[in-house]
Amino acid sequence: MTKADLENGPTYGVRKAIIAIIAGIMILFLLGVLFGLTKAMLDNGAMSGIDFGILISTILAIVFIAFGAWKLWPIAAPEPIAPSAKKSRNLMIFVTGIGFVMGMAFALSGEPGDIALFSNGPINPTLAASILFGWLIIVPLVSWVWWKSVDEHEAAIYLQSSAVAAHVYFFLAPSWWLASRAGWVPAQDPMIVCSIVIAVWSAFWLYRKYA
Amino acid sequence: MKNRLKVLRAERNWSQAELAVHLDVSRQAVNAIETGKHDPSLPLAFKLSRLFHLTIEEIFDDES
Numbered sequence: 001m002t003k004a005d006l007e008n009g010p011t012y013g014v015r016k017a018i019i020a021i022i023a024g025i026m027i028l029f030l031l032g033v034l035f036g037l038t039k040a041m042l043d044n045g046a047m048s049g050i051d052f053g054i055l056i057s058t059i060l061a062i063v064f065i066a067f068g069a070w071k072l073w074p075i076a077a078p079e080p081i082a083p084s085a086k087k088s089r090n091l092m093i094f095v096t097g098i099g100f101v102m103g104m105a106f107a108l109s110g111e112p113g114d115i116a117l118f119s120n121g122p123i124n125p126t127l128a129a130s131i132l133f134g135w136l137i138i139v140p141l142v143s144w145v146w147w148k149s150v151d152e153h154e155a156a157i158y159l160q161s162s163a164v165a166a167h168v169y170f171f172l173a174p175s176w177w178l179a180s181r182a183g184w185v186p187a188q189d190p191m192i193v194c195s196i197v198i199a200v201w202s203a204f205w206l207y208r209k210y211a
Numbered sequence: 212m213k214n215r216l217k218v219l220r221a222e223r224n225w226s227q228a229e230l231a232v233h234l235d236v237s238r239q240a241v242n243a244i245e246t247g248k249h250d251p252s253l254p255l256a257f258k259l260s261r262l263f264h265l266t267i268e269e270i271f272d273d274e275s
Binding site for chain 1: 226228229231232234235236237238239240243245250251252255
């Protein structure tokens with residue numbers, strides 16, 4: 001097999017699927033444990049040494065599993081990567097990390113059983129200011145640097161996806177607003193609309209990039 | 212747009228990832244151009260032209 005045929009070579013699909021499923025389930029379980037523990041500790045207001053030890057152990061276990069999955073992940077051959085693609089990928093990982101931290105902060109701020117992202121209840125001003133700083137300063141800044149680093153193909157599919165997402169918004173928001181005025185559905189929730197638009201944008205973008 | 216990228220790449224025994232490094236784009240971009248899902252911009256077409264020492268018309272076929 002020549003190097004030119006590598007992209008048609010073995011993909012180790014089954015092995016990748018097994019690693020992804022097992023590691024994914026374990027990490028999700030541990031994230032649930034981490035979330036529950038943190039929430040309980042914040043509610044109690046005090047953290048003992050044992051609590052701290054359990055918390056650190058859980059975080060280390062998540063990191064260990066993620067590292068193990070990464071090491072076990074089969075690759076046909078080391079794949080070179082262009083500097084711009086590497087920069088774009090690293091920035092994307094960075095933004096995802098920020099999103100995860102913001103999501104965790106949101107989740108921990110809500111009442112038990114409440115979906116914080118879709119809540120319209122009051123929120124701690126310090127937490128709100130921190131999240132707004134991330135959302136209005138850091139994320140746009142990193143997004144701009146990312147946009148300057150992506151290649152033309154990525155830029156094209158990103159713009160195509162944004163057009164699809166914009167059309168979803170054009171049709172969804174007024175329809176919901178009208179249906180709500182007619183009394184058929186509850187009042188429009190901007191965060192649900194925003195989440196649907198972002199989900200469609202992301203799904204179409206990933207589909208066009210990898211399919 | 213049809214093109215000869217896959218053949219030209221194979222002649223040099225390059226993988227898609229290696230060609231992507233030469234062009235400073237992602238591997239997915241090379242794949243999209245090869246399969247006709249993405250038509251490259253003029254700057255990228257010229258980059259390919261210089262890389263393979265061929266004219267743009269010798270790499271891309273706009274009549275099919």
